[in-house]
Amino acid sequence: MFQLSAEAKQQVLNELKRYESKESAVLPALYIGQRENKGFINAEVIKALSSVMEIPESHINEVFTFYTMYNKTPIGKYHVQVCRTLSCMLNGAKELTAHLCKELNVKLNDVSGDGRFTVSEAECLGSCGTAPMMQINDKYYENLTPESAMNLLRGMK
Numbered sequence: 001m002f003q004l005s006a007e008a009k010q011q012v013l014n015e016l017k018r019y020e021s022k023e024s025a026v027l028p029a030l031y032i033g034q035r036e037n038k039g040f041i042n043a044e045v046i047k048a049l050s051s052v053m054e055i056p057e058s059h060i061n062e063v064f065t066f067y068t069m070y071n072k073t074p075i076g077k078y079h080v081q082v083c084r085t086l087s088c089m090l091n092g093a094k095e096l097t098a099h100l101c102k103e104l105n106v107k108l109n110d111v112s113g114d115g116r117f118t119v120s121e122a123e124c125l126g127s128c129g130t131a132p133m134m135q136i137n138d139k140y141y142e143n144l145t146p147e148s149a150m151n152l153l154r155g156m157k
């Protein structure tokens, strides 16, 4: 059964102190829960957050299911999110995503056989002037070509 570590629990409590209403702390709390649970959120994570925050699970679940930046299934060590919105799409995001999936031998949103990579699509990541771009875990990589993106990923293997 999933439990928040003492450190994560304290981080959630700290987030609660930052806001006037408990509900306002749900977004950062979900991020903490996701990090604690190896990159994804399930019912047990929501239950644990609900217990610490004293907020109904249903409310946390509503927030969780609304936003796409929370993962609903396990992800690889490197979460490769290719932006698929207008600027990136016009500059080759679709081909970039297809190339990465082919080279890494992984389907979109699945975990590669070695557990290292998940490739998914994301909505605009706010770096439209350097399209196409992708985010790997917390870092941005911009002005990509399929080859340059794959070279980056090879360095992470």
Ligand code: FES
Binding pocket: 083, 084, 085, 086, 087, 088, 089, 124, 125, 126, 127, 128, 129, 131, 133
């Ligand atoms: S359209 Fe890709 S970062 Fe905005």
